[in-house]
Amino acid sequence: MNAPRPRSAWKRFCRISPDWVFGAMLVLVPLVIARDWLWPASDGDGSDPRTLALLFAITLGCGIVAAIASRFDRRMIEDFHYRLMANGAIVGIVAMMTVVIVFDVLVGDVDALTGKDIILVLTTGWAIGYFYHRLRGLDA
Amino acid sequence: MNNRLRVLRAERAWSQQELADRLDVSRQSVNAIETGKYDPSLPLAFRIADVFGLAIEEIFLRD
Numbered sequence: 001m002n003a004p005r006p007r008s009a010w011k012r013f014c015r016i017s018p019d020w021v022f023g024a025m026l027v028l029v030p031l032v033i034a035r036d037w038l039w040p041a042s043d044g045d046g047s048d049p050r051t052l053a054l055l056f057a058i059t060l061g062c063g064i065v066a067a068i069a070s071r072f073d074r075r076m077i078e079d080f081h082y083r084l085m086a087n088g089a090i091v092g093i094v095a096m097m098t099v100v101i102v103f104d105v106l107v108g109d110v111d112a113l114t115g116k117d118i119i120l121v122l123t124t125g126w127a128i129g130y131f132y133h134r135l136r137g138l139d140a
Numbered sequence: 141m142n143n144r145l146r147v148l149r150a151e152r153a154w155s156q157q158e159l160a161d162r163l164d165v166s167r168q169s170v171n172a173i174e175t176g177k178y179d180p181s182l183p184l185a186f187r188i189a190d191v192f193g194l195a196i197e198e199i200f201l202r203d
Binding site for chain 2: 078079080081083136137138139140
C-alpha cells in the first residue's frame with residue numbers, strides 16, 4: 001500500500017470547505033437581496049415583497065430543473081464536451097462577477113447594468129471559457 | 141497524465157475517427173486525449189482499455 005501523499009501547502013492552509021462557501025452563498029445572498037423586505041428602510045423605498053417571493057420561487061424552481069437537466073446532459077453528451085461546458089460555465093460566472101465589480105469601480109453605477117447586459121456578459125464568458133479550454137485543454 | 145493512445149492506434153492503423161467510432165465518442169475527444177488536453181473519465185478509460193485489449197495502466201501513464 002502506498003503511503004499517503006503529502007498535502008500541498010494550499011490544501012494544508014486553506015481550511016474553508018466548498019460546502020461552507022456554497023452554503024453561505026445559499027443563505028446570505030437571498031438575505032442580502034431581501035434586506036429591504038426584512039428590514040424596511042424608514043422611507044419605505046424597498047423592494048416589493050411579492051416580487052422578492054416570486055424571485056425566490058423562480059430561482060428555486062429553475063435551479064432544481066437545471067440540476068435535473070444537467071444530469072440528462074451528462075448522460076447524453078460525451079464526457080469531454082460536458083466538462084468543457086462545465087469549465088466554461090465556471091469561467092462565465094467568475095467573469096460575470098468580475099465584470100460587475102470592474103464596471104462598478106470604473107463607472108460607479110452598477111445599477112446601469114440591466115438584466116440583459118448581465119446575461120450577455122455571462123453567455124459571452126461561458127463561450128470564452130468553453131473555447132479557452134477547448135484550445136488549451138481541460139487542465140490549462 | 142501521459143498516454144500511449146496515438147502509438148497504439150498507429151500500430152493498428154486506425155484513424156482517429158475509426159477509434160472514435162469504436163469508443164462511441166467524437167473524433168475531437170480522441171484527439172484531445174492523444175494531445176493530452178483531456179484525461180478521460182474512468183468509464184471511458186475502461187472502454188479504451190477494452191478496445192485495445194490492454195489494462196488501463198498499460199495505456200495511461202503517470203507524469
